[in-house]
């Protein structure tokens with residue numbers, strides 16, 4: 001397939017994004033703009049200098065820069081502008097449903113109220129629902145490098161906004177912070193009606209994926225790259241039709257893989273795993289949804305059938321109602337039929 005044909009096909013696919021950290025969609029241009037209006041001086045003298053710093057050898061090197069960037073977010077309008085910029089961008093890529101993570105502790109730790117962050121994010125999501133017809137779910141993520149007690153405090157702070165939040169996740173530095181560390185707070189989160197997901201098996205071992213399933217009772221695994229090293233785990237994922245939200249360009253930039261040709265998504269599809277593709281932190285990893293689909297398709301020679309399967313899987317794995325899932329899946333199928 002010609003490159004332009006491939007990108008045109010991908011552009012037209014109705015897509016769902018299920019693994020996106022809103023703080024990771026913070027483009028340098030907007031970061032400088034918000035820093036200026038908040039009278040904050042960034043450590044980088046220009047947008048280009050900041051972009052040059054985006055070279056990572058592992059997850060932690062990325063997280064250090066990502067948390068620094070988030071420090072310029074102080075006011076509700078900052079969170080609103082950040083979220084709106086993401087939503088208009090993905091709207092231009094024909095993304096019709098998003099399930100967005102935010103990291104409350106990244107902000108409350110700095111003295112920014114939970115309410116300030118969530119209100120800005122929520123207002124942008126609602127506007128996108130009305131004006132761009134993008135449906136959404138919102139997921140608050142606990143930072144796994146912090147204690148379970150601190151996660152409990154975040155759970156408590158979230159309760160007045162329970163109607164705006166659909167689930168909880170677990171992100172940040174994986175190795176040394178296994179899912180089991182958060183067993184009780186995940187149980188308490190489920191008791192509040194939140195759905196559960198967790199990052200597992202990105203840098204951490206397959207054992208962490210088992211823990212996320214057995215100890216946290218998650219309904220999706222974020223990343224899960226490492227599952228193929230464990231046949232029993234693959235059987236388990238298949239038996240439960242457990243989704244993996246993979247992020248190929250993130251994996252490449254964080255050196256989870258050496259090259260995109262090594263990405264496990266095609267093998268996962270072959271095995272029948274509910275594998276899906278997303279962008280994770282698009283402002284830092286060089287691509288939104290279309291670029292993740294495109295670069296992966298090119299590197300792995302994905303067929304149209306595989307692209308269709310990836311798009312369908314994402315709606316299947318989403319938290320949309322069954323009737324909405326069905327509608328979007330029909331749209332995907334009709335789109336691919338129209339290509340013939």
Ligand code: HPA
Nearest residue numbers: 021024171172199280281
């Ligand atoms: O890719 C990620 N992994 C873990 N934590 C994160 N927080 C933002 N992005 C990530």
Ligand SMILES: [Zn+2]
Nearest residue numbers: 171199222280
């Ligand atoms: Zn992530």
